[in-house]
Amino acid sequence: MISSKSLLRLLIHGRSDEPPKTRARSALRWVRIAILIVTALVTLQSVLLVAGTYRDDVAIQHNMGVAQAEVLSAGPRRSTIEFVTPQRVTYRPELGVLYPSELATGMRIYVEYNKKDPNLVRVQHRNAGLAIIPAGSIAVVCWLAAAILLLGLALLDRRL
Helix, strand or coil: CCCHHHHHHHHHHCCCCCCCCCHHHHHHHHHHHHHHHHHHHHHHHHHHHHHHHHHHHHHHHHCEEEEEEEEEECCCCCCEEEEECCCCCEECCCCCCECCCCCCCCCEEEEEEECCCCCCEEECCCCCHHHHHHHHHHHHHHHHHHHHHHHHHHHHHHHC
């Protein structure tokens, strides 16, 4: 089994243990490092996206209110709604509603919101689990692209 330290060394330096002697090989090494940094940042972004949705869900769960809402505009990533709380206050959350998939303009839906922050609203019975597949697929596609690029760089390094 290969250790993580030796795998990282292989990804950065390639097959040879000797330091790069030419400018081309040195440039390849820096490109490899850049690819790994970008891939790590995209993976971190995906993890933070899921963590943020769980944080929002916990905030809603701890101080939950339920209301009927009307969808004012619907899109695949953002939908705006309007709802009235039991205190007869009308809210139109600035950032829209969480988990807006499959909504259409004019629909009447039930939403769960944070009573302390009514701008934090999600469609009833939807939760952060819906964010795992999109965020995970972004990370997987990024790692696949990085693997292809690193393989191409390894072949180029071998030619040099």
